[in-house]
Amino acid sequence: MTATTTVSTTGAFRAIRRRRNARALVVTCALTLAVGALFVLTMMVGSFQLTAGEVIASVLHLREDPSVDFVVRGLRLPTAAAALAVGLALGAAGTIFQQLLRNPLASPDFVGINSGAGLAAITGIVLLQAGGLAVSALALAGAIVAALLMYVLAWRDGVAGYRFILIGIGAALFFDGLIGYMLTRARLNDAQQAMHWLTGSVGQADAAELRLLLAAVAVLLPVALLLQRQLRGLELGDDAARALGVRTELSRAGLLATAVVLTALAVAVAGPMIFVALVAGPIANRLLGPATGGIVPAALVGATLVLVADLVAVHLLPTPLPTGVVTGAVGAPYLLWLLATTNRQGAGG
């Protein structure tokens, strides 16, 4: 081990690290720009076409123009903000679950968190005629109960492997069954409302629910960013994480709570929009390089997906459809591909 080899190893390692950091920076900035552009674009198109300048001026209150303000602030901003917030929340929550459970199938929409939130919310809508914040509260309670149920049923020496996934899928089906039962009990009007909500749509956002979700995203994304380091440790297994000095129980509880709350509030606003949480993390990893697991890039990918899906669903299709139909149409083939390749490699379990 001579001095020269040390210097060259340091150089090589440093170069790799710099390259990775640079890539992370470029990807994050590009995603931020894309999300910003899509956010503005969503508010430009429609039966009343607007320019980017008009939209930005109206959103930032730079210019007063009653007709433009009505369309932008009154009609389109809530939908655009809902798409943005729901996407950010689902993208972040999905990648946290996947890394914590060390399985690409372990996104909250697959392990019953969305279904639990959906069941509680639907029960509220159908039986109690609940709306607004009450639906958010119910969805949150449902998601927490579902998460605790998973924890009790599947948590034995950690949760790696298919055990958790299988129990989660079972629980999701059970909740979905109960949702079906609730719908048969509902009055026609409520049922139609509930069905629309269940497909997942950002166009239905209730103002109070949306404000709560926006606040949660603003608080919890930085929290998730702070816990990213702990997550990187936990990924190596509980023993390795503890040996590195990670407080495993506390960190995991914090990360799970963050992901469950984000999922629940997103579900309350837009319904259980499927596949966004599943694909956001893997797409971010594809952009950043393997095993990088950035929570913020995944959140940005989630936002991009929902904004695009909303644009497609509302403007490109001959008849406007709920956003969830589009995310499902994109997500399902990905899921099949994932299942096929995961089995072949024998990985992911």
Added chain:
Amino acid sequence: MTRLHAEGVTLGYDDQPIVTGLDVRIPDGKVTAIVGANACGKSTLLRGLARLLKPRAGAVFLDGKAMSELGTHEVAKTLGLLPQTPVAPDGITVADLVSRGRYPHQGWFRRWTDGDDDAVTRALEATGTAALVDRPIRQLSGGQRQRVWVAMALAQDTDLLLLDEPTTYLDINHQVELLRLLRKLNAESGKTIVVVLHDLNLACRFCDHVIAMADGSVVAEGEPTAVITAELVEKVFGLSCVVVPDPVAGTPMVVPS
């Protein structure tokens, strides 16, 4: 005075105590092997020493202080552990994995420094994995992979390093290579190393101190030449054997009779 010792520790999982009322001292600056039959509690003891298992009774002391009273970060700067089955995230590269060993040296807002670069470099060089930095772990051979994990534990830059059966899935050549690496680390930096091993002959050949366990208690400890006898092997493993000097190093070698 030893930096790491256990006093009257009882360790176990769920309601089953596996190790009861054990006293163990780990000699400083030496390579210690913990040996014994399957399920004798050797990995349990190691996990207890590394504070992965909380003692039901007694305590583990690091530098004279009860481990339970030290912060987990603080312990992680002094004592590193390579667990039996660590998980490599899918697609992770050697550089990324070894970097994660720097965890205890970083804080909420502390950024990566030149010191971290140096520590990772030293770990890569010491383990002969510097040429692999760019490679995904999945593509490496079993022996290379184990050396990368050792590199991660080394990057943690601790005076004490504990390894739980690091040779289990390796062929004889890679087992020897890994133990030579541990010897080298001990010789070059005076690291105290504790390693759980299955192979008695390798333990005798490469370690300064042997702790032999059976049924959750220590049966014998000391230098291999003093400790490893036919009677002990019979007692610990239930194997009748002859112990002869290793033809190369002269250390005890167990030959089944």
